[in-house]
Amino acid sequence: MPEEDAGAVRPDERYEDLIDELVGAAGVTPPRGGAGFGRSALRYQGKIFAMLVRGRLVVKLPGRSTRWWRPATASTSTRTRARRCGSG
Numbered sequence: 001m002p003e004e005d006a007g008a009v010r011p012d013e014r015y016e017d018l019i020d021e022l023v024g025a026a027g028v029t030p031p032r033g034g035a036g037f038g039r040s041a042l043r044y045q046g047k048i049f050a051m052l053v054r055g056r057l058v059v060k061l062p063g064r065s066t067r068w069w070r071p072a073t074a075s076t077s078t079r080t081r082a083r084r085c086g087s088g
Helices: 011-022 076-084
Strands: 042-044 047-053 056-059
Touching: 011 042, 011 047, 011 056
Parallel strands: none
Antiparallel strands: 042 047, 047 056
16 A cells, blocks of 8 residues: 655545635535445536545536546546536
């Protein structure tokens, strides 16, 4: 297991900070709570844009913002799946 940076913020802590920063902004809805997919997700205009998945912070960015960036580790299937979902 890789060593963690002592000064690094854990994903769950960052997610809580993100919620605190964005709740109250126009169109942003806090997590609903409870069990089930999306219940812990942060939403903008009713659509999920941030959530914790298996201990990782996942954030959906608009396609126009991400065209310049593609991780070297992204597989073809990941890129294809993103295009099918309409996020790329």
